[in-house]
Amino acid sequence: MRIGVFVCRCGTNIANTVDTEAVANKALEYPDVTHATDYMYTCSEPGQQEIQQAIKEHALQGIVVAACSPRMHEATFRRAVEKAGLNRYMFEQANIREHCSWISSDIEANTRKAMDLVRMSVEKLRFNQPLFSSYVPINKRVLVIGGGVAGIQAALDCAEGGLDVVMVERESTIGGKMAKLDKTFPTIDCSSCILGPKMVDVAQNDNIHLYAYSEIDSVSGYIGNFKVGIRKKATYVDWDACTGCGLCTEKCPAKKCYDRFNEGLGTTTAINIPFPQAIPKKACIDADYCRYFTKGKCKVCQKLCPTSAIRFEMEDEIVTEEVGAIVVATGYDLFDDSVYGEYGGGHYPDVISAMQYERLLSAAGPTGGHIRRPSDGKAPKDIVWLSCIGSRDASVGRPYCSGICCMYIAKQATMTRDHLPDCNCYVSYMDIRAPGKNYDEFVRRAQEEYGVQYFRGRVGKIYPKGDRLIVQGADTLLGIQIEIEADLVVLATGIEPSDGARGLAEKLRISYDDYGFYMESHPKLRPVETNTAGVYLSGVCQGPKDIPASVGQGSAAAAKVQALFSRDTIETDPQVANVKEIACIGCGKCIDVCPFGAIQWKTLRDGSQKAQVLETVCQGCGLCNATCPPKAIQLQHCTDDQILAEVNALCG
Amino acid sequence: MTASAHNPYRPELATIQEIIQETPTIRTFRVVLNDEEKMRRFSFQPGQVGQLSVFGVGESTFVINSPPTRKDYLQFSVMRAGEVTQRLHQLSLGDQIGVRAPLGNSFPIEDMKGHNILFVGGGIGMAPLRTLLLYMLDNRQDYGNITVIYGARSPEDLSYGYEFDKWRTSGMDLVLTIDRESPGWKERVGFVPTILAEVAPTPFNRIAITCGPPIMIKFVLAGLKELEYEDHQIITTLERRMKCGIGICGRCNIGTKYVCVDGPVFSYEQLRHMVPEL
Amino acid sequence: MKSEAASTPEQELRIVGFLCNWCSYGGADTAGICRFKQPTDLRIIRIPCTGRMDPLFAVKALIYGADGVLVSGCHPKDCHYAVGNYYARRRMEVLKRFLPFIGIDTGRFRYSWVSASEGQLWQQVVKEFSEQIHRLGANPGLHEKIDVEASLFLF
C-alpha cells in the first residue's frame, strides 16, 4: 500500500507546540509511507486539493491526516479523498491537536507523541479495507401500535403526509384512556369534544387501516422492512356487515356484564359497543358473559341482527402486514389501588379510583354526569382525594412520580365544586407537582377560587362508620392529626406501563426499564427513537406524561418516520459488524448481547447455524466483536487487526 | 550468514512490472526477477507453480500463467481470499516481492501432441489453463481442434477478456458462460457442467483438462464420464494448502503423493489410485 | 521491548488509552479545546464503545510492554449504544482484579467514565493515572530467558 501522510500545522494551533516538519519526516520512515508533508491548514480548500493532488501524483492508496480531532473533520477528509478516487475508508486521522498540541507545551514530548499517533494511524490504515454502503429499499408504510391519543396523533400526522398507516388497537375501539375522561386540565376542555374528531379522522382517512380488537403477534425484519403478524381477536361479529345500529345490545339478555369502559361502575351487555362515539362503531361479543358461549344457547343477537353479522364460529385470525417503521404508543394502565389495603380500595364501595370518578363526572357515564356515590346513589357531601396512590412510593415498587395526578385531582375537585357547590372537597397531597403551562395557576385556582381544601400529609387509614367513611391522617404542615368524615374517597392512582408491555418489547427487540416503560435511545438527544432502528416511541409507554406531551411525542414520532421515509432507500453505514462464516461457531453469544437485535441466525445448506448481521440495523458498537470467542464477527473499520495494529505500534 | 549454494526456502527478489485488474477480486501480476541472469535463464513448463512472498505477511502458491515462450516476465493471477492475497492486491508497480519458482509438475504437453483438446475452466481455475492454452497457440500445428469452455459467476468475473478475440481468431472454439442472466450478455448462461453437456465435445482422440472450484470439478468429471471420456483422457489440477512447496513440510499430501511436488497436475487415472481424500 | 520509533527518554512512559468515540474521546477533545494541560505519556486509540473493548487488548498491551492501560467510556446509563459500558465495566473489573495474579500491578490498569463535556474530569483522570504510572515506573516486562534458579516452588 502506498500511504500519504499530511501533518497539519493548523496555523499555529499545532505548529506552536509540535514540530510538524519533524513529524512528517519521521513518517517517511514508516512502512508503506511514500509521501509525507506538513501543511498550514489541511482542512482548507487548498489543503484538501493538496491531498487530492498527491493521491494522483504519487498513486497513493491510503491517506493519514494528522490534525485536529476526527470528530471535527473526519467527514471532511473522507469526502476529499473520495473525490480523488479513493474509497473514503482508506483514510485515518491522527488527533495531534486536541490530544496533543493543546494539552502540553513541551514541544519535544508533543512531537514524539505526534509521531507515535501518526504511526498508530499508519499501522491501522495498513489494515483498512475499502468499504461500501449498500442500499436497502424502504417499505413506506408505518405501523402504529396503540390507538390512544398518542397513537392517533402519530397515525394522523403520518397519514396526512401521505403515508400508509396500519393501526393496531387492543380494545374494540380506539381512543384509549383519553376517551374515558370527562374534561382535561388545565383548560377544562371537554375530552371527547377534542378527541372525538381525531378519532373520526382516523376512521375516515383512506391512508389509515385500522385493526381494532387486535394485538401484535410477531415482529420480524428490520428498519425499512418489518413483517408484522397481527392477531385479530375473534369479535364474533362480522364487522364488514355490522352497521353499529345497536339493536343487539338492546336485546342481549346477558345484561350483567363487567363494563370495562366505565371501569366497572355499572354493567353492560355481553354484546356491546363500548360507547356511542366508539371508532369503529361495531359490536363485539364478550365470550365470558355471552349466554351462547357460557350456557350453549341463546343466539338472540343472531336472530335480531338486521345484517346477519353475528358469527359464533369466528376464531382468532393472524394477518401479516409489511411496514417500514413502527410507532409504539401502547400507553399505560392504572395502578391497582387495592394494594393499599388500609384504604379499602376495591373493598369499600365508596372508595373509588380517580378514573372511576372521571366516569361519574362524564355525561356519557353510568350516572349521566351526576355525581352519585356507588353504594347508595346519593350525592356526596364530603369527598376526599388521596394523591400518590402508586406513585413516589418505593414500598409498592413505584418510586417515580406519575406526573398527572396532582393536576387531575385539581381538575376533578374543581369540577365537583361546579356540579355540587355544597360539597366539601379535601385533597391529601405529598407535594404538588404542576410544572406545565398554566398548571400551577390552575391548582392555585382550585384552592383559592373553588375552596378545595388541601392538606399536606399522608392518610393513614380509612374505615367505615355508618354509611360514611372516616379518613384518618396527618397534616404535616400543621403537625396535627386529621380525621375527616367523607361520603366518597377518590384514590389518585398512578401510571404504570400497560399490561403486556414487556412481552411486546421482546417482540420488537426494544428494551424497557425496571418498571416496564420503554427505553428511548438517548434520554436527551434521541427521546423518540429506540435502540431498534425504525421503531419509535410515542406517549406514556415511554414514561408518564400528560396529554399535550403525548400528542407532542406522537407528532415527533411521525416526523421521525417521515424523515426516514423521505428517501427511497436506506444507505447502510458500512462500519458495521460482519461475520466470517467459516470461523463462526454458531454459539449465538453475539445475538445475545447485541443491543439492537441486529444479528440473527442463518442456516447454511449443511444445516449449520451461523450468525448473520442485518446491516441496516447494526449500529456499529462492536459489542459482538468483543464478545465473539473465535472473533468471527468483526466490526468493519475497527477490526481486531486494526486495533491490534495500533497496540502493536506502541508496544512490543 | 553463509549464503548456501542453494537454499530452496530463499525466494528470488522480483519487481512488479504490471498489474492487470481482471475481475473485482482477481488481479494479474507481471513480475520480473531482479537478477537479470536468472530471469533470462528462467524456464518452466505449463502447469508449474510458484510461491509468491510478501515479506512480513507470508507466502502463497500460484500457478505461473505467462506463456512459457515469454522470457521477459512471469505472470500470476491472484484472487483475493486470505492474508497474503489481500496484501498482494495492495501492492503497486515497482514493489518488491519474493518468488520461488518453478515448483511442481506440469501438463503432459508431449503426450497431448496430436490430440484434440478440451479445456473446461471455472473462475480463477482459468489461470493454469491459460498458460497451456497460450502454449498450444504458439505451437498450434502440434494439436488438433481446441475447445474451451470457460465460466464465471458474471461477465465481470471472467478474467482475460481482452484476449478472447485473439483466442477465437487463433482457431479455437471458445464457449463462454455465466451463472445467471446479465444485461448485455450475448454468450451462454448456465453452470459450467451444464454447458459442458450442451456442447458435448466428443471424446474421440481428445484430452480434457479441467480446473476450477472443487464443486465444479466434481460435476465436470462426472459430466466427462457421461460423455464417455476415459480416465486417462481427463486431466485436472489439485489445490491444497501448501507451505514449503518442496515436498517437506507435510501438509499437502494425498496419501503418498504431495501436491506440491507430485502435482498439481494429475490425470483422473492417477486420482483413482490415490486415497479418496480431496 | 518498547517501540523505538520515537526515541523515548527515560522519564516518559507508555500509556495506552482506549476511549469510546462518543463520550471519553469527546471528553479528551473538550479537555484539549479548553487547553487543560496534561502529561504527555498517553496515546489514545479510538473505539466506538467500551463494549468493543476486548480485555485482551489491554492484556496484549501490558504483556508487550505498555506501562499503563486506560479504558474510558460513557457513564453507565449514558452509553451511546445503551448498554455497551454495562458489559464493559464487568469485563474491565474482572481483568483489573486478575492482573496482579500473573504479576502485573493492578495500578497499571484503570477504567473510568468520562462524558464528552467533562474536559476537566478527563484532565484529572489523565493526571492521576499518569502520576500513578510514574510512581510504579516502567513496566518490568517479562524475562525472555528464565534463570532456572529463580524458582518459586509452590506445589
Place this chain on the structure above:
Amino acid sequence: MSGTAYITHNELTSALERLSKEMDVWIPVETGDKKWGIQFSKYQPGKAPLLERQSTTLPKKVLFPQVETLLRFCYQKDVEDRSRVTIDLKDLEDMAPAMVFGARPCDVRGFLTFDQVFLNGLHKDPYYAQRREKTLFATLVCETPDSACFCSSVGSGPADQAGSDLWIIPIEGGYLIESLNERGEKLLPKMGKEATQDQIESAQRFQEKAANERVGEGDLTRYVRAFEERFSDKAYWRDMVSKCISCGICTYVCPTCYCFTITDEMKELEGERLRSWDSCMFHQYTQEASGHNPRPTKFERYRNRVGHKFSYFPDKYNGMISCCGCGRCIRSCPVSVDIRQIVRQLKEEAGDCVST
C-alpha cells in the same frame, strides 16, 4: 568395540562441563521442581542429566527447533524516493556444534526418518542439514522400557545404535562410553579415561542383554496394504479415534513427526520468516483459504497420521516405518489413544475392533 571411555557418576558433570565449552550440550533434566517430566536443556554448570527414565519431550528440537528463523528481511526505503523500496534478505545462519547426551535409541532413531525427508528428497533442507552435520548423539542404551514402549515392534530395540555417534552403557560406578564412528571417537578423550577390560566386558554383557530384550508385542511394520484397505471404513476410524481431543501432543513429542508451518513476523520495516512445528492433528493444518478442508475432522486427521507413519512412508521409502516405538504419543496422550492397537487392528475383521 572401537574406542571407549569410562566416566564415574561423579565425573559426569565435569565431563559435560568440558564439552560444553566447545559445543552446546543438551542433556535431559527435570521440567521443573518436583515435576515428573523430563526435558532436554542446554547444559548449565552443576546440572546433572537425569537418565533414569525416558524424557517427556525430545531432543528433536536440537536438529529441528520448535521455532526457527528461515529468513530475515528488511525493507529499505530510498531516501530520495520513499516509494522505492528494496529488500535486504538474509537466510541461513551459522549454527553452533552440538551434542545430545543421554537420549535413548528411539529418540535418535527418529532422525533417520528426518534424513529421508530433509536430506534425501527432491530438495535438501539446508537448515536441517547443517544442524545434522554439526550434532553428535551420545545415546544411552535403554534399560527402562515401560508399558507404552514398543521399539521392537517397529524394527528397533533398546540397544539400537542407528543414528548414534557415541554409546552410553551404565556399568558399576558410572558409564562406559563407546564410540560408534570417527566423529564420536574424537570426543572420547574429552569424556573420560579409557575403560578397563573388565568394564568393557561388563558393558558388553549389558549391551547383549538389552539387545535380546523385546519391547512391545508383534510386528507393526507390515501394514501398508491393511491401512489402504481400511481407509474408507468410517466406523473403524470412528471407533478408534472418538476419544482423541485433536491436540498436538502426540506430534510434538514424536521423534519422527516433522511437519512444520512457515509464517512471517514483522515489526516496522524488519521481519523474519519462521518455521515452526505444526501438527497434522490441527484443523488449521489443511484448512484452505476458501474454507474447504480436505481433512475436516479428527477422524480424517488421525487416519492420515496412522497412514503417514505405517503406510505412506514405508510405501515411499522402501518399507521404512516412520515410527520408532518410543511410546510417547501413548504415554503423553491425555486420553491414552494407543496407536499400536489402532495399527494392529487394521488387519482385524470389522466388528472385532475395540478401542481402549
Place this chain on the structure above:
Amino acid sequence: MGSKTEALAKQFEKVFDDLELVIGWETGFDSLHATPAFIRQPSALGRLIWNPFCSHNLSGYLTKTLNATAQEDAKKIGICVKGCDSRSVVALIQEKFISRERLYIAGIPCRGTVDLRRLMRLKPSLKDVNTVHIEGNELAVETARQTHRFPLQDVLLRKCLQCRYPNPVLYDELIGEPLTPRVTEGQAPPFVDKLEAHSLEQRRVFWERELDRCIRCYACRNACPLCVCQDNCILESRMPKWLSQRSGMSEKFFFHMIHAVHLAGRCTECGECERVCPMEIPVALMKEKLNQVVKELLDYEAGLNPETQPPLLTFDPSETGI
C-alpha cells in the same frame, strides 16, 4: 470401586434402548491408565469402569465429537459424570451447545481422582494394578504382590484437593451415595492463596518459569469442555492475528491469558487443562483466580444452574461499585 462399576453398567443396561451410545471410562493400555470409552453395543457395557484413575472429563465430547443438540428422532447420549464434570455439562447447556433432553446422565459422587504423575514420582515402579480405590484419606493400590497406600494429599489431582462439588449437580441417576465436600463454600481456593502470598514480582517469575515450558501443543485448550471455538480458535488465526508464531515468553504468556480470559465466568474448574498438560504447567490456577474474582464481584459460579447466563455475557444496570 467394583460395586459402583457394576451399578454403572447395570444402570445403562436398563436404559440402553433409548441410547445412541454411552460415554464412560474403560481400562487403557495399562492398568494405571483409564481411557474414555464410547460404547455403542449393550454387550460392551462390561468394559465400563469407575475408579480413581477415571479423571477425564467426558463432557467435552458432547460438542466436539458428537452433536448433543436437540434433534428430532435422535436417541439420547449416555454419559458418566463426576461432580466437576457435571458442572461442565450444565455450562454447556447454559450456553446452548447441548440439550438436556439429548442426555442421559449417570452421576457419580467422587472422592477424588489420581494425578498419575504425582503417583509415579512416589512409586515409579508401580505397575500391574489389580484394584485401586480410596479408603479414608488414603489411596489403596492393590497389585499382584501387595497393597500400596498413599496419602490422598500426595496423589490426587490438584483440583480434587480443593473440590467443593464431589456430587454431580445434574444427573438422571446417581450412582452411589452423595458425599460431603472436602472444601466447603466460602473457603478460599488454597492454591490461589498460596501464590498470592508471594510478592507481585515473585508471582510473575513463577508464571514465567512455569509457562516457559509451554510447547503450544494446545492440549489445554482442546481438552477444555468450555473451549468451544476449537477449530476456529484465535490462537491459530492469522486474520485476525492475535498471536504470533514466535516462541518468546510474551507469546506464551499471552496465549495462556487468552485462554483464561475467554473462560472468565465460564470455567467450571474441571482441571482438564492442567491434567492434560504434558509439561505439567498449573494452567488451571489462572482460571481458579478468575473464578474467585467472578464469585466475589458478581456472585456467580459457572455450571451450577442451567437457566442462568454467564455474567460476562450479560449486565445489570443497577450494580454499583464497578
